[in-house]
Amino acid sequence: MKKNRENSKLQFERAQKVIPGGVNSPARAFKAVGGNPLFIDKAVGSKIIDIDGNEYIDFVNSWGPHLFGHKPPFILEAIYKALEKGISFGAPVEGETKLAELIIELVPQVEMVRMVNSGTEATMSAIRLARGYTGKNKIIKFEGCYHGHADSFLVMAGSGALTNQAPTSPGITAGVLNDTLIARYNDLKSVETIVESNNDIACIIIEPIAGNMGVIKADDDFISGLRRICDENDILLIFDEVMTGFRVSPSGACGLYNIRPDLICFGKIIGGGLPVGAYAGKKEIMQHISPSGKIYQAGTLSGNPVAMASGIATLEFIKANLDLYEELERKGAFLENGFKQVLKKYDLNYFISRVGSMFCLFFIDTEVRNYDDAIKCDTELFSKYFWSMLDEGIYLPASQFESYFISLAHSNEDLENTIKAFEKTIKNFNVSIG
Numbered sequence: 001m002k003k004n005r006e007n008s009k010l011q012f013e014r015a016q017k018v019i020p021g022g023v024n025s026p027a028r029a030f031k032a033v034g035g036n037p038l039f040i041d042k043a044v045g046s047k048i049i050d051i052d053g054n055e056y057i058d059f060v061n062s063w064g065p066h067l068f069g070h071k072p073p074f075i076l077e078a079i080y081k082a083l084e085k086g087i088s089f090g091a092p093v094e095g096e097t098k099l100a101e102l103i104i105e106l107v108p109q110v111e112m113v114r115m116v117n118s119g120t121e122a123t124m125s126a127i128r129l130a131r132g133y134t135g136k137n138k139i140i141k142f143e144g145c146y147h148g149h150a151d152s153f154l155v156m157a158g159s160g161a162l163t164n165q166a167p168t169s170p171g172i173t174a175g176v177l178n179d180t181l182i183a184r185y186n187d188l189k190s191v192e193t194i195v196e197s198n199n200d201i202a203c204i205i206i207e208p209i210a211g212n213m214g215v216i217k218a219d220d221d222f223i224s225g226l227r228r229i230c231d232e233n234d235i236l237l238i239f240d241e242v243m244t245g246f247r248v249s250p251s252g253a254c255g256l257y258n259i260r261p262d263l264i265c266f267g268k269i270i271g272g273g274l275p276v277g278a279y280a281g282k283k284e285i286m287q288h289i290s291p292s293g294k295i296y297q298a299g300t301l302s303g304n305p306v307a308m309a310s311g312i313a314t315l316e317f318i319k320a321n322l323d324l325y326e327e328l329e330r331k332g333a334f335l336e337n338g339f340k341q342v343l344k345k346y347d348l349n350y351f352i353s354r355v356g357s358m359f360c361l362f363f364i365d366t367e368v369r370n371y372d373d374a375i376k377c378d379t380e381l382f383s384k385y386f387w388s389m390l391d392e393g394i395y396l397p398a399s400q401f402e403s404y405f406i407s408l409a410h411s412n413e414d415l416e417n418t419i420k421a422f423e424k425t426i427k428n429f430n431v432s433i434g
């Protein structure tokens with residue numbers, strides 16, 4: 001059913017006059033699907049409500065942070081309690097140590113943690129540390145992996161041209177371009193080739209389960225191969241677990257792969273919805289950060305007491321309810337099976353990729369293993385699907401290349417309704433396409 005989105009439309013017009021593109025982060029603008037974004041009034045549990053009063057089942061979940069759905073009472077309570085004591089002090093609080101201890105307890109690969117305010121800050125600081133620690137300059141990243149918006153990461157190879165780096169944004173200097181080397185996801189050879197011809201590589205940074213080119217899981221062999229290459233060449237291995245940390249398992253992707261990266265970046269879930277990021281890892285490396293070491297990194301609001309309280313409530317809940325990951329897996333499998341049955345019924349073969357509560361339907365009928373595969377998807381069909389699902393009351397990320405996030409707040413009924421909406425959508429495709 002077509003929904004009235006008039007108020008959102010008006011607000012978007014107003015916003016565009018004073019904010020570039022009307023949004024403070026591009027993914028929110030619905031540009032990839034054409035049209036106006038929804039302005040949100042409020043949300044609770046699995047539901048989000050726009051300023052026209054339309055209610056949606058939300059699979060964006062603030063792009064990942066909301067493992068328990070919107071405003072779970074135990075996080076609200078922790079935030080209120082912290083607020084009453086003060087908003088920010090710029091001096092140490094116990095909460096910072098406590099959140100660090102919780103991360104270390106849940107992720108055995110971690111010995112020390114530095115808090116920052118976003119995922120971008122975490123990855124950008126981690127590569128500075130890797131460079132300072134190794135005394136080397138270059139980094140390897142993978143095509144299609146997103147590590148926030150620091151200059152070094154806004155570099156991608158044009159598809160197929162792995163040696164020809166091109167920036168994804170104007171404003172990136174030639175020096176930065178020169179220091180970022182691009183390899184192909186799930187392709188160990190592409191990494192070996194770069195490492196063989198270059199002895200100035202400080203680190204390899206990777207999303208071990210990529211969530212920013214749709215959802216793509218790295219092969220076990222690929223990940224263990226990276227660990228071996230790093231060990232043999234004095235290169236640090238950095239897992240960017242800003243999305244996967246506390247999402248795919250209590251110990252994130254390192255837990256699933258049973259791999260020990262040298263550094264791990266966190267964000268999203270560790271703040272329980274408030275702006276928190278962290279980079280973490282082996283003590284021997286982490287203690288090179290100032291003030292215990294010489295590598296500088298700082299933040300006026302880093303370790304903010306309210307944000308720490310939100311993060312602590314989140315991780316304490318996880319620690320006390322480790323079986324919640326089985327529940328997320330069950331919910332994810334239910335949605336996946338439901339979608340697969342619909343596709344089968346209509347004789348369609350679109351590829352579904354899922355790791356626990358990270359989910360993506362690719363509009364392509366072959367497996368997606370890297371960026372080149374992902375960009376072959378039918379993004380026009382995705383747009384039609386997106387708007388149809390929205391009209392059926394399902395709020396999905398407005399791009400083919402984003403993960404849906406299933407939360408513990410999604411009830412069986414929510415998931416069943418999502419599958420029903422999917423069937424309606426697919427049925428309409430059949431009419432209009434076939």
Ligand SMILES: *Cc1c(COP(=O)(O)O)cnc(C)c1O
Nearest residue numbers: 118119120146147148242243267
């Ligand atoms: C979201 C994300 C980031 C950036 O985090 P921000 O908080 O948006 O700066 C970095 N890496 C990955 C894998 C992400 O998903």
